[in-house]
Amino acid sequence: MSKLPEPIQDDINRAVRLEWWTIFWQATIVVAMAFVMGSSQAMKSAWVEDTLGLVPAIVFLLALHFERKSPTRYFPFGFMRANSLAFLIAATALFFMGGYLIYDAGSKLIMQEHPTIGPIEILGTQVWMGWLMIAALIYSVIPPVIIGRMKQPIARKLYDKVLYTDSLMQKADWMTGLAATLGILGVGFGFWWADSVAALIISVDIVHDGFRASKIATAELIDGAPRQIDSDAIAEDADDLKKVLEKEFPDGTVRIRETGRYMAAEVTGIEPPHNPPTREELWPGDKQEAWRFALLSFAR
Known part of the structure; x- marks a missing residue:
């Protein structure tokens, strides 16, 4: 299948453009978050989730590259399943990284590690670092939520689960930003545990996304019946x-x-x-x- 079906060519091209926009904006978000992360566990988890947000976009573009290739001697049926493999890679990355973050945040909560969010001097003025963190979090939410909403109707037309999962993660990005913001404000008010609790909430959300997606991806790779794009039910x-x-x-x-x-x-x-x-x-x-x-x- 060297040439994708004509009815979906325009939608494929739009999806490609949106994924390149995702990579661009997500990269700027990752850099902005890294600059203000400090010792906050919630910021660390949010930064990791934003970094993982690059994975579905990258694997979508890679899978599409292989899907367009003609069958070969070693792959006589072509590469139609490249999309399924990409979906499993993205889901697995989410699941295991989320599990690590749960361990990391949970251990710091048990050991009662107190994060420090101190002031920083900007143009001769002392500014609480927490405000910069919150500003970065607000910025980290806006582009993904907009692009995620734009991807959803295209993902449904293409029956592309990688693109659909990517859009869901981006649409729900506001929850990550809200949880991290509440954690930082909690530290500012003296609730040291708020930071780790916010990090746990974000991490559980990452694991949930990864587990749900990996179930559907695994079904595809073992010749399961076609599933609906937004659930494990038969299409x-x-x-x-x-x-x-x-x-x-x-x-x-x-x-x-x-x-x-x-x-x-x-x-x-x-x-x-x-x-x-x-x-x-x-x-x-x-x-x-x-x-x-x-x-x-x-x-x-």
Whole structure:
């Protein structure tokens, strides 16, 4: 599949542009956060989450690069599953980094480590470092939330779980900013534990995102039935396609699996028809989405 389906070319191009914008803005956020991080555990967790925000965008672009490649001798079916592999990489990175941050923040809470957020001199004026941290956090929220909302409708059109997970993480970024801000204000008011508690909240959110995404990605890679883009439930269009194929080939057994953004169907127990219907004829919904039905095979 060296050329992506024509109906989604424009959406793919828009997604690519948004991911490059994500990398640019996320990089500026990571740098800004690093400058004001100090000894705050909440800021550290927020900085790590912002850094991890680069991973889905990067793996999406890498997966798309391989998806466009033609089949080779060693990969005769092409690279349609590159998207699934990229999804698993992004999910695994989230899950394990979130687990480490829970351990890190939890251990500091147990040991009662008191973070220090002191003043800093700017142009001869003493300014509490916490205000700079909060300003950086506000900045870290605005671009991701806007770009995340722009990605969601495109992700649904492309049935791209990497892009969709990325958009969810970015849309929910305000929660990270709020938790970290409350932690910093808590330290300012003398509640030393607020910083570690905020870091734990952020870390648990990271683990939740990673665990949910890894479940769906694993199902794809072990030939699971196509899942909905926003849950682990079977996709409705996959169920509808299965019914159409069962009606078209009543003596056969129909199985449908997910392969990246595409579906592959296999009908077993019958002789392959001489003139099988086209995928547009078999597709149960909008014919503009028939590109999703990438492969139909028969086996005795």
